[in-house]
Amino acid sequence: MTEKLELLEKHRSFDGTQLKYRHYSKILGCDMTFSLFLPNREKFEAPPLIWWLSGLTCTDDNFTHKAGAQKRAAELGLAMLMPDTSPRGNSVADDTDWDLGQGASFYVNATQSPWARNYQMYDYVVTELTKIAREEFGLTGPESIMGHSMGGHGALVIGLRNPGRFRSISTFAPIVNPTEVPWGVKAFNAYLGVDQESWSKWDATKLLAEHDGTQTPMLIDQGTGDSFYNSQLQPEKLADIATSKNSPLTLRMQDGYDHSYYFIASFIDEHLDFHQKYL
Amino acid sequence: MTEKLELLEKHRSFDGTQLKYRHYSKILGCDMTFSLFLPNREKFEAPPLIWWLSGLTCTDDNFTHKAGAQKRAAELGLAMLMPDTSPRGNSVADDTDWDLGQGASFYVNATQSPWARNYQMYDYVVTELTKIAREEFGLTGPESIMGHSMGGHGALVIGLRNPGRFRSISTFAPIVNPTEVPWGVKAFNAYLGVDQESWSKWDATKLLAEHDGTQTPMLIDQGTGDSFYNSQLQPEKLADIATSKNSPLTLRMQDGYDHSYYFIASFIDEHLDFHQKYL
Structure with a gap:
């Protein structure tokens, strides 16, 4: 357990560097890993930073290994920071289901036992890992945020709750209204308790509904072949609110694509091109 | 155990389709999986086929998940076929070391017990999987072959031994002279026996040396930060022979890149652009 960053991997990737670190998180009370892509710092001295939040069951590796984002990020001179999706380890509460506990934090600050002790992922992302990005890597420039599924929910909530900070938000197949769908209801009952009043600030659709005229540009891609589309995602709910509020949200239905x-x-x-316009 | 193809995965990927199948291989005597990327067949009715052979410890998934090749393949209208790297299963001989047995076939036809019964990967690729590609997927067009590390060795050997069939060969960090390096010596002793006469036809450097003027275009990329470069790979050996034989081989040293x-x-x-010129 050290707060010092431990370098686990370093790879040249396109014209940049792909890194993976371990560190002790005070906020989460456990060791965490994160991955970071840096463009060529000789060409891009002060790169903007895009956060990526992954979905259920993922770690910081999924996007890093599979999204193929490094090429364009290297070209555009963008840094990308990939946190893990929950606190980790034997001393951290868990559940036998894959949609609760480790790998399934929903990026909230839990208030209920046994989760509250470690499940403070919102604060971890918004303060602790942010500090590391700024102080250890000099990433003090503009920021945007993106994510997938549960991480799309996280990106929307974090982005909408910090409008002065994140210049744009983009998501793939996000859970836009977790208080109304099975995954979210299960997680929020566990992490936040039965009082549904406390759930609203963790629900992008409710946040947008309660806010007058959010002007953060938002992009959502949703595959029509996604088996979770109807039951868990329903991005139209957020798009409809955005329309009624004159908030700049583009929802694109992508024919035949799944959740992968x-x-x-x-x-x-x-x-990445979308974010680049605002960074 | 069925010779019929069983579809395991199907994903829309860029403007094409990423597939994964299981089938029973008669030649290998076990169930095998392979992955296949097909470009949009409405636009590309008869796509050329590029084979990808992976390295030690890999399956058909590594390249499929991590290489990010689908985008350009979709644009160029290329099919890509990724076999597994060895026979598999509880009834198939194995070793406790990761560089021998399952995941480490070296793409040879083994002659020694207990390997000979299943380890016939050369024939599996060159005949059985080829037949599947042609008959089940209509991939009867021109072909090229590429691979990484042990799979770079496989691509070179298969390409050089079938010059009328594979129009071009490209490799990343290939084992070019397995009869002279630790990985290859260990594997060939096991699979082919102590008589080193029988090893030559499975060694790209020896094949090229014995052949007058191979004209198959070859491209090799080698990272200078690759920890296996000096001990196991040594691509200059093949490049030197190619020069002396006037064979068209380009070796590119890539500054700081590793084996990943x-x-x-x-x-x-x-x-892919290199192969496209010849397809």
Whole structure:
């Protein structure tokens, strides 16, 4: 357990560097890993930073290995930071189901036992890992945020709750209304308790509904062949609220794509191009 | 155990389709999986086929998940076929070391017990899987072959031994002279026996030396940060023979890249472009 960063991997990747670190998180009370792509710092001294939040069951590796994002990030001079999806380790509460506990934090600050002790992922991302990005890697430039599924929910919630900080938000197949779908209801009951009042600030659709005229540009890609589309995702709910609020949200239905990283890889360049416009 | 193809996965990927199948291989005597990328067949009715052979410890998944090759293949209208790297299963001989047995076939036809019964990967690729590609998927067009490390060795050997069939060969960090390096000596002793006469036809450097003027275009990328470069790979050996034989081989030393898929991803588009010229 050390707060010092431990370098686990370093690879030249396109014209940049792919890194993976371990560190002790004070906020989460456990060792964590994260992955970081840096463009060529000789060419891009002060790169903007794009956060990527992964979905259920993922770690920081899934996007890093499978999305094929490094090529365009290297070209555009963008840094990308990939946190793990939950606190980890034998001393951290867990569940036998894959949609609760480790790998399934939903990026909230839990208030209920036994989760509250470690499951503070919102604070981990927004403060602790942010500090590391800024102080250890000099990533003090503009920021945007993106994510997939549960991580799409996380990106929307974190982005919408910090409008001065994140210039744009993009997501693939996000859970936009977790308080109304099975995955979210299960997780929020566990992490936040039965009082549904406390759930609203962790639900992008409710956040947007309660806020007047969020002007953060948002891009959502949703595959029509995604088996979770109807039951868990329903991005139209967020798009409809955005329309009624005159918030700049583009929802693109992508014909035949599923929930996998093959879908993400197919459109990740367009997401990076989208963010680049605002960074 | 069925010779019929069983579809395990199907994903829309860029403008094409990523597939994974299981089938019973008569030649190997076991169930095998392979992955196949097909470009949009409405636009590319008769796509050329590029084979990808992976390295030690890999399956058909590594390249499929990590190389990021689908984008350019979809654009160029190329099919890509990724076999597994060895026979598999509880009834198939194995070794406790990761560089022998399952995941480490070296793409030879083994002659020694207990390997000979299943380890016939050369024939599996060159005949059985070829027949599947042609008859089940209509991939009867021109072919090229590429691979990484042990799979770079496989691609070179298969390409050089079938010059009328494979129009071009490209490799990342290939084992070019297995009869002279630790990985190859260990594997060939096991699979082919102590008589080193029988090893030559499985060694790209020896094949090229014995052949007058192979004209198959070859491209090799080698990272200078690859920890196996000096001990196991030594691509200059093949490049020197090619020069002396006037065979068209380009060896590119890539500054700072290692042996990982981050290296492969960084240059895979250029390899596909290279093959496209001959297909």
